[in-house]
Amino acid sequence: EPEVTQTPSHQVTQMGQEVILRCVPISNHLYFYWYRQILGQKVEFLVSFYNNEISEKSEIFDDQFSVERPDGSNFTLKIRSTKLEDSAMYFCASSEGPTVYGYTFGSGTRLTVV
Amino acid sequence: ILNVEQSPQSLHVQEGDSTNFTCSFPSSNFYALHWYRWETAKSPEALFVMTLNGDEKKKGRISATLNTKEGYSYLYIKGSQPEDSATYLCASNFGNEKLTFGTGTRLTIIP
Numbered sequence: 526e527p528e529v530t531q532t533p534s535h536q537v538t539q540m541g542q543e544v545i546l547r548c549v550p551i552s553n554h555l556y557f558y559w560y561r562q563i564l565g566q567k568v569e570f571l572v573s574f575y576n577n578e579i580s581e582k583s584e585i586f587d588d589q590f591s592v593e594r595p596d597g598s599n600f601t602l603k604i605r606s607t608k609l610e611d612s613a614m615y616f617c618a619s620s621e622g623p624t625v626y627g628y629t630f631g632s633g634t635r636l637t638v639v
Numbered sequence: 640i641l642n643v644e645q646s647p648q649s650l651h652v653q654e655g656d657s658t659n660f661t662c663s664f665p666s667s668n669f670y671a672l673h674w675y676r677w678e679t680a681k682s683p684e685a686l687f688v689m690t691l692n693g694d695e696k697k698k699g700r701i702s703a704t705l706n707t708k709e710g711y712s713y714l715y716i717k718g719s720q721p722e723d724s725a726t727y728l729c730a731s732n733f734g735n736e737k738l739t740f741g742t743g744t745r746l747t748i749i750p
Contacts (some may be wrong), residue, residue: 530684556736568683568728568740581736616682624732625671627685 531617531631534592538607538638546602546634548617556620557600558628559592561585561613568616575623578580607638641665641733645741652719653749659715660744662729665712670732674703674714677726677743686714686727719748 530549537542550557559571572582572592579592591603600619604611614635618628643664652658664672671690675683688697692707700717716723726745730738 558736560738560740567742568730570737573736575736582737583737623736624688625688627673627688628675628683628738629685630675630682632680632682 526627529617529619529629529631531615531634533634534632535635536637537611538636540609541606544604544607544636545563546604546636548600548631549598549599550600550619551629552598554619554621554629556580556623556626557592557594558618558620559602560616560630562616563610563613568610569612571602571615573590573623604636607636609638610639614625641668641731641739643726643729643731643739643741645729645744647744648742649745649747651747651749652716654719655716656719657715658719658746659713660727660746662712662714662731662741664710664712664729664731665733666707666737668733669707669710670734672705672712673730673732673738674712675728675730677728678724704735714744716746717745722750723750724748731739 555620557574562568572579614633616633617631620626620628674686677683687703690703694705702715705712726743728743730740
């Protein structure tokens, strides 16, 4: 069964450093998403991406965050200058269509900012 | 603020017993309700997406119902098995692409 692949599975970074989280969505999916879960909290939406542009973003997704689909297969989330509060599990997801289509999630990248 | 709530937070069920849990959401601007099953160290797996009031969906021993007028969905598991142990997440769309998640119900099946 097709799956969404995320790398790395775990990343430790120093505060202020840039990190890039990578995702390979399912090839025929058109919608891509990043979500995150801070330990003990709800899974929360960061950004959705369709047709090579951001279609929606949350208030969390400020200027420190960016997304890119550089080569038609990878989908990346960049955090320019990490803060301690960015420590979370970051999930990539993709879907065939919006809203009424189930998402396929990756297994996540655990980001620890020290 | 659009809030999705799930209850109970955790549940221990004897193997073979049936169980159910609840997701509640604001009924205004409702568009779709998703259920996901999330096993530890794995990715959340889509179970159901429901949109219409009165929708009922079934996948093996797991089924779900939707009441959009009163803003709730139930997930039922019949004849629980150890492999059903997981966190069950519900999430709702409210007319945009963002999914708003509940906190999840952590289900543990006792052999």
